[in-house]
Amino acid sequence: MLIRELHLSHFRNLAQASLEDLDQFNLIHGRNGSGKTSILEAIHMLSLTRSFRSRQVESIIQFDSPALVVRALLDSGGDRRNLGIQRGKDKSLVLKYGGERLRSFTDLSGLLPVQLINPDSFMLLEGAPAVRRQFLDWSVFHVKHLGFYQEWSRYRKALKQRNALLRRGKLSPSMLAPWEEEIALTGAKITAMRRRQFELTEKAYQAISAELLASLGDASFQGHDVSLSMRFSPGWDDREGEGGESSLLQILEQAREQDARQGFTRVGPHRADIRFSMSGLPAQDVLSRGQIKTVVCALKLAQAKMLIAEGLDVALLLDDLPAELDRQRRAALFSVVSQLGAQVFATSIDESDLDEAWFACAEKVKRFHVEHCCRGNAEAEK
Ligand SMILES: Nc1ncnc2c1ncn2[C@@H]1O[C@H](COP(=O)(O)OP(=O)(O)OP(=O)(O)O)[C@@H](O)[C@H]1O
Ligand SMILES: [Mg+2]
Numbered sequence: 001m002l003i004r005e006l007h008l009s010h011f012r013n014l015a016q017a018s019l020e021d022l023d024q025f026n027l028i029h030g031r032n033g034s035g036k037t038s039i040l041e042a043i044h045m046l047s048l049t050r051s052f053r054s055r056q057v058e059s060i061i062q063f064d065s066p067a068l069v070v071r072a073l074l075d076s077g078g079d080r081r082n083l084g085i086q087r088g089k090d091k092s093l094v095l096k097y098g099g100e101r102l103r104s105f106t107d108l109s110g111l112l113p114v115q116l117i118n119p120d121s122f123m124l125l126e127g128a129p130a131v132r133r134q135f136l137d138w139s140v141f142h143v144k145h146l147g148f149y150q151e152w153s154r155y156r157k158a159l160k161q162r163n164a165l166l167r168r169g170k171l172s173p174s175m176l177a178p179w180e181e182e183i184a185l186t187g188a189k190i191t192a193m194r195r196r197q198f199e200l201t202e203k204a205y206q207a208i209s210a211e212l213l214a215s216l217g218d219a220s221f222q223g224h225d226v227s228l229s230m231r232f233s234p235g236w237d238d239r240e241g242e243g244g245e246s247s248l249l250q251i252l253e254q255a256r257e258q259d260a261r262q263g264f265t266r267v268g269p270h271r272a273d274i275r276f277s278m279s280g281l282p283a284q285d286v287l288s289r290g291q292i293k294t295v296v297c298a299l300k301l302a303q304a305k306m307l308i309a310e311g312l313d314v315a316l317l318l319d320d321l322p323a324e325l326d327r328q329r330r331a332a333l334f335s336v337v338s339q340l341g342a343q344v345f346a347t348s349i350d351e352s353d354l355d356e357a358w359f360a361c362a363e364k365v366k367r368f369h370v371e372h373c374c375r376g377n378a379e380a381e382k
Helices: 036-047 130-144 146-167 173-215 246-264 289-309 327-338 356-362
Strands: 002-011 016-018 025-029 069-078 079-088 092-095 100-102 114-115 230-234 274-277 315-318 343-348 364-370 378-381
Touching: 002 036, 016 036, 016 364, 025 036, 025 130, 025 356, 036 079, 036 114, 036 146, 036 315, 036 343, 100 343, 114 146, 114 289, 130 146, 130 274, 130 289, 146 246, 173 230, 173 246, 173 289, 173 327, 289 327
Parallel strands: 025 343, 025 364, 114 315, 315 343
Antiparallel strands: 002 016, 002 069, 069 079, 079 092, 092 100, 230 274, 364 378
């Protein structure tokens, strides 16, 4: 499936913008502040209803406009349908696919998975555990769809109830037990899904690493002979998947008093993490910025590759990818990108910035110039 057309209304500085005849590889170029990232943000919004850079929709809707609209024409083997989203400053949300109104964002799942790589992506290694959970859950969500989402919603609800009781000093087992049972039941399922997805990600990462190593010649892309190791930490001691529900329940029961003192539940899948290390040290303390970016790109491309292998159509959003990467790394990454089978949307300031990096597929790249003007404009170049 490909996004063939993209239409934006009142999206940041872009009052009206249309990108037509989109293809497998698309380059969006223009000056600072012209609206390049906003176009990627609009695609992200179609996929997940939210932006990757602002929590508040008010920041994204054009100043003085009541609502934004994004519409894409999706082409799945000749079957063309519109997917549209309208979000208002009054918090309204309308989603439509093929002329039908969708009830909620869960109806969107699997339709248009997007993988974003931008200058903030290094946070995957350097940021808080929540960033890594989000990374892992992105693929679990797209593969398991509602199964994961529903378990996660039940888990969060039960966790909230347990925390509320603990904070009010209600430590009676009869009050806590039903919520702890629910946490243990859903928590074990969430962990099993995550663990499986983590193992697949690790395998796919090793394959992408090998491709990058081959492109970069004898210089290891991590700059070290020791390779990166990663470990999934489920947020509780489930003894490598053997403990399951009963062990989480036991841990919760034992933790009641201390959790009450802290005012929250200290163990469970809401505390899961992925630990990256090199030679026994945290990878983020050892790797350079460019090396971190390469590793993060490899991880994200590995996830995209996995979803493509599952039959999903992934759109890859590459915002300012060249930043902090040398020529060899750019070329090596783009060589992996070009063989992935994903539809690619990349941004750059100058049209020629990525020419060297795209090399083999440069001819096939569709270019769009975004004009910096008060109305906003995006035009394909003939
Ligand atoms: N709610 C809004 N209404 C109108 N304009 C906005 C709004 N929010 C942001 N802008 C402006 O819209 C533009 C959005 O820029 P965007 O980040 O997409 O630019 P860019 O082309 O990616 O720039 P850069 O090369 O610096 O990354 C900026 O000029 C910004 O000031
Ligand atoms: Mg930008």
